[in-house]
Every structure is written in C-alpha cells, then in structure tokens.
Amino acid sequence: MSKFKKKADAKQEIPTSALPDIIFMLLFFFMVTTVLRESSINVKQVIPEARELTKLQKKSLVKHLYIGEPKKTEIWGKEPKIQANDAFIDTKDIILWVSREKAKMKEHEREQITIDLKVDEEAKRGLISDVELQLRKANARKLLYTTRQRVEI
Amino acid sequence: MPKRARQTPEINSSSMADIAFLLLIFFLVTTTIANDKGLFLLLPPDPDQLEDLDIKIPERNLFKIQINSADRLLVENEPLTDTDELKGMIREFVLNNGRDPESSDNPQKAIVSLKTDRGTTQKKFIEVLDQIKGAYHDIYAGRAGVSNKKWRELAADHTDPEDDRLYEMGRGVLPDGKPEIPMNISIAEPTKIGG
Incomplete structure (x- = not known):
C-alpha cells in the first residue's frame, strides 16, 4: 500500500x-x-526561375540594382525603371552610382565589385542590355542575375 | 529583522520566455533571408577601350541562339520550341572535337552566342542562359566525377585543396594555364526589330 x-x-x-x-x-x-532589409523596393519583382544557380561568397562585394515596373504606376508610369538604393536612376547615372558604391568599399576590394541585377521577369532585354553597357563602361563587369531555384516536379 | 534576512532574493523569471518570444517575432517579421543566388556572368570590357579587332570566327565554332521579341527561339537558324532540348545540343557542340565538320573544332574554340531582341523578356533570356550554364556545368561535373549541384558549390568556393583539385579536374588545365573547356558565352547587343 x-x-x-x-x-x-x-x-x-x-x-x-x-x-x-x-x-x-x-x-x-x-x-x-538574416539581414535587415536596407531599402524598400519600389518596383515589381517577380524573379525568374532557373536550375543552375551559383551562390556568391562575399556579401560585402555585392551591390544591388532592382529593375521592373514601378509599383506606383500612377506616379511613375508603366515603363520598367531602375532602382538603386532608395531612388530611381537613369541608365546614364549608373556609372556615377557604381563609382559611389566603390568609394564606400574597402580599397583592396573595389575591383571585385559584383552587381546583382534583380530583374522582374516581365522586363525587356533592351533596358537590361543598356544597363550592362553602362556597367562595362564603369568597369564593374561581374554580374549576377538573381533567380529563384526552380523546383522540379 | 531576522525574518527579512532569511528571504532569498529571487527574480521571477517566468516571463523571460515571453520576452524572448517577443524579440523572436520581431526579428522574424523585420528580416528577410538574404538571397544572393543566381546566374553569374562576366561582362566583356568597356567597348570604347577595345581596339577594333575584326576577328573572324569560323561558322562551325559558333553555336548561334537567337530569341525574337515574341520570345521565339532560333537555334542554328532553325526554330526550336522546347527550350530544354538546348542543353543536349550545346553539350554535343562543345564536345564535338572536330568529328562533325559542321560543329566545333575543339572546346577552346567553341563559342555559344546568345542574341536577343530589345523586346525579349528577361524570363526567356534567363531560361536560355540557364540551359547554356547547365550544359557546361554538366560537362564539368561529369569530368570531375561529382554531381551538378556539388560542382556549382565547388565553382563558388574552391579554397579547400581537395575542392580545388576537383575544380581543376573538371575544367582541365592546358600547358599554358588556360582551362581546357572554357565557358565561352557571348551575349550580343540586342537587335531593335521588335518593340
């Protein structure tokens, strides 16, 4: 008991x-x-899908450009625009933007700058090739097209 | 007086979890997991500084892919509807080594040329670029004896000696230090035919 x-x-x-x-x-x-979001994105961003993704190693070398149709079409129109940091820029301003971004980086890393193009899948190649030409002129030749991983069914 | 001294100074910690939860939720909401994955590309140098070299590339060493403003494909001057077929075609083209007189001489000379229109969407462009990259990755991975996924990890970071060995095995090294199978992708200036 x-x-x-x-x-x-x-x-x-x-x-x-x-x-x-x-x-x-x-x-x-x-x-x-996680990384705190640096700037709010003001363009439409439906990122295209791909299978053969590679990952970038050094985050500090990557600078982002967002391209797509503006979210506020009543103010900015429907044509795709380029957003750098928090503002819309023209293609001709890209060289200036690159040199400013390079100035913010450590001296020995400046030549390794990688531009990450986050492009909406509806954007046209015409605009993007203009951006690429400016990047070539600005001597920022490393380029990454951000894509999502395609899920195989 | 003695009563007071006997009291154990304990802080109530039952709400600690709640505080931590609050912080956790804050970070969950305010952050985005960084997504730095995609298709890497090295642009050619500034066109103004390039000397006007008119290099003639024999037709057989060029694999021409064209996309028009309606996202339709023209591969080696023939229409193609299924983009997924490209991978195998490029693979055969690169590894031809002079067997087929219509195809490339050797992998060093083989160039995959991708030409779009100004009206082509980025979606189609990425789809085709993905196929080209995939063809090369498969070749490299096969030579190194690793999976495609493992190869892409190697290509991003091969500081480890073992990884570096595999990386060199996949790409192959010629006596002059250049890779045996270079990834020659040429992206031409888009045409202006379509809107």
Whole structure:
C-alpha cells in the first residue's frame, strides 16, 4: 500500500526552466542568419526561375540594382525603371552610382565589385542590355542575375 | 529583522520566455533571408577601350541562339520550341572535337552566342542562359566525377585543396594555364526589330 501511495505523489509538472534558453537559441539563429532589409523596393519583382544557380561568397562585394515596373504606376508610369538604393536612376547615372558604391568599399576590394541585377521577369532585354553597357563602361563587369531555384516536379 | 534576512532574493523569471518570444517575432517579421543566388556572368570590357579587332570566327565554332521579341527561339537558324532540348545540343557542340565538320573544332574554340531582341523578356533570356550554364556545368561535373549541384558549390568556393583539385579536374588545365573547356558565352547587343 505504501508503495502505491508513493507513486501517486510523483510530480506531474514538466520543468519549463529551460524554455527561455530554447527560445533564445531560436532568436540567435534568426538574428545571425538574416539581414535587415536596407531599402524598400519600389518596383515589381517577380524573379525568374532557373536550375543552375551559383551562390556568391562575399556579401560585402555585392551591390544591388532592382529593375521592373514601378509599383506606383500612377506616379511613375508603366515603363520598367531602375532602382538603386532608395531612388530611381537613369541608365546614364549608373556609372556615377557604381563609382559611389566603390568609394564606400574597402580599397583592396573595389575591383571585385559584383552587381546583382534583380530583374522582374516581365522586363525587356533592351533596358537590361543598356544597363550592362553602362556597367562595362564603369568597369564593374561581374554580374549576377538573381533567380529563384526552380523546383522540379 | 531576522525574518527579512532569511528571504532569498529571487527574480521571477517566468516571463523571460515571453520576452524572448517577443524579440523572436520581431526579428522574424523585420528580416528577410538574404538571397544572393543566381546566374553569374562576366561582362566583356568597356567597348570604347577595345581596339577594333575584326576577328573572324569560323561558322562551325559558333553555336548561334537567337530569341525574337515574341520570345521565339532560333537555334542554328532553325526554330526550336522546347527550350530544354538546348542543353543536349550545346553539350554535343562543345564536345564535338572536330568529328562533325559542321560543329566545333575543339572546346577552346567553341563559342555559344546568345542574341536577343530589345523586346525579349528577361524570363526567356534567363531560361536560355540557364540551359547554356547547365550544359557546361554538366560537362564539368561529369569530368570531375561529382554531381551538378556539388560542382556549382565547388565553382563558388574552391579554397579547400581537395575542392580545388576537383575544380581543376573538371575544367582541365592546358600547358599554358588556360582551362581546357572554357565557358565561352557571348551575349550580343540586342537587335531593335521588335518593340
């Protein structure tokens, strides 16, 4: 009988003292793996899909250009525009933009600048080839077309 | 007085989890996982500084892909509807090594030329570029004896000596230090026929 009673007395509670630690671990994971968004994107961005993606190693060498139809078509019209940092720029301003971005980088890394073109899939090649020509003139020849991984069914 | 001294100074930590949760949710909402993946391309140098060299490339060493403003494909002057067929065609073209007199002399001379119209959408362009890249990646991966995915990881980062060995095996090294199978992709100035 005494044996029986002892069992009934056993603690039923699950120790929750480690819960904050678990949550903190999750928190740190997200803090480390994510990057705060630098600028809000004002152009439509439906990124095309591809299979043969490669990953870039050094994030500090990558500068982004966003190309697509503006989200506020009533102000900016329907023609695709180029967004650099927080503003729309013209193709002729790209050389200036590249040299400004290069100036922000460490001296020995400047020549390794990589331009990441985030292009909406509806954008036309005409505009993009104009951008590429300007990048060639600005001596920023490393280019990455951002794509999503195509999921095979 | 003694009663007070006996009190254990304990901070109530039951709400710690809630605080941490709040922070976690904040970071979940405000951040985006960085997506720096895509198709890498090296542009040719500034056209103004290039000397006007008129190099004649024999027709057999060029694999011509053209896309018009309606996103239709013309491969080696013949229409093609299924883009997925390109990969195999490019592979055969690059590894021809002079067997077929209509196809390339050797992989060093083989050039894949991609010409679009100003009205071609980026979607189609990426689709075709993906096929070209895929053909080369498959060749490299096959030679190095690794999977295509592993090869792409190697190409991005081959600082490890073992990775570097595989990388060199895939691309092959000629006596003059150039790769045996270079990825010669030429992207021509778009035409202005279509809107």
